[in-house]
Amino acid sequence: xxxxxxxxxxxxxxxxxxxxxxxxxxxxxxxxxxxxxxxxxxxxxxxxxxxxxxxxxxxxxxxxxxxxxxxxxxxxxxxxxxxxxxxxxxxxxxxxxxxxxxxxxxxxxxxxxxxxxxxxxxxxxxxxxxxxxxxxxxxxxxxxxxxxxxxxxxxxxxxxxxxxxxxxxxxxxxxxxxxxxxxxxxxxxxxxxxxxxxxxxxxxxxxxxxxxxxxxx
Numbered sequence: 001x002x003x004x005x006x007x008x009x010x011x012x013x014x015x016x017x018x019x020x021x022x023x024x025x026x027x028x029x030x031x032x033x034x035x036x037x038x039x040x041x042x043x044x045x046x047x048x049x050x051x052x053x054x055x056x057x058x059x060x061x062x063x064x065x066x067x068x069x070x071x072x073x074x075x076x077x078x079x080x081x082x083x084x085x086x087x088x089x090x091x092x093x094x095x096x097x098x099x100x101x102x103x104x105x106x107x108x109x110x111x112x113x114x115x116x117x118x119x120x121x122x123x124x125x126x127x128x129x130x131x132x133x134x135x136x137x138x139x140x141x142x143x144x145x146x147x148x149x150x151x152x153x154x155x156x157x158x159x160x161x162x163x164x165x166x167x168x169x170x171x172x173x174x175x176x177x178x179x180x181x182x183x184x185x186x187x188x189x190x191x192x193x194x195x196x197x198x199x200x201x202x203x204x205x206x207x208x209x210x211x212x213x214x215x216x217x
Contacts (some may be wrong), residue, residue: 002207020061026054027185034163034189037152038196040097040203045082048149049075071141079144081153099200102156110147110158137173141166157204160197163189 009105010020030051036044052074059068085097102110118139125135132138144166167190174183 018060022054022058022071026051026058026215029054031185031188031192034196038192038199040099040200042082042085045078045085048081049078052078062064070138070145073146074149077149077153081149084153085155087121096109097155098203099155099157100204101201102151102154102158106154106156107158110151110162114143114147114162117146134173137169140169141173144169157197160193160200163186163193164197167193 026105029047030122033047033051034043036047052071056068059071072116086185118136121142122136125132125139144162148162148166149160151162167186170185171183171190174186
């Protein structure tokens with residue numbers, strides 16, 4: 001039996017739902033990546049990379065082309081995000097990444113890019129049905145994930161808001177697609193995202209204080 005066959009084999013079943021190894025392992029690693037992101041650790045990126053590689057197999061087993069594309073996107077952006085954080089690692093006094101709220105121009109670009117990207121990807125999935133059996137939710141998650149990771153790479157608190165919006169669609173889609181472990185993890189993501197958003201918001205206020213004090217001196 002190949003490694004791919006094993007990853008797509010059943011790990012366990014619960015409440016009538018069958019959970020495959022790639023779904024369980026990939027999403028567990030994904031939770032670790034989110035926790036590392038909350039801690040502003042640069043290790044969040046290689047862990048996200050590994051999660052993405054494993055989850056490609058999970059989404060392939062469910063025939064979710066949008067999910068596969070999302071994970072390939074995660075893999076690519078994880079490499080870019082690691083480089084971004086590596087360059088800016090000394091921005092905070094404790095060696096972690098300094099975080100901030102986006103400016104209005106950045107927010108406008110993120111919102112407009114997400115809306116236009118979702119329309120474009122959704123239209124593609126609709127025009128080519130074999131790419132996705134559920135085109136618009138797939139497109140929304142695909143583009144929303146890109147928005148969240150780009151915002152995370154730039155150290156923007158809004159990255160957590162983007163993940164919340166992705167989770168709202170991701171939870172029911174995962175359960176309806178036969179990936180219950182992904183659905184459960186999305187629920188846990190939701191709680192971690194709320195916690196992480198609060199932490200980054202407080203951190204952003206702390207980073208502003210020294211600048212204000214210096215300006216007043």
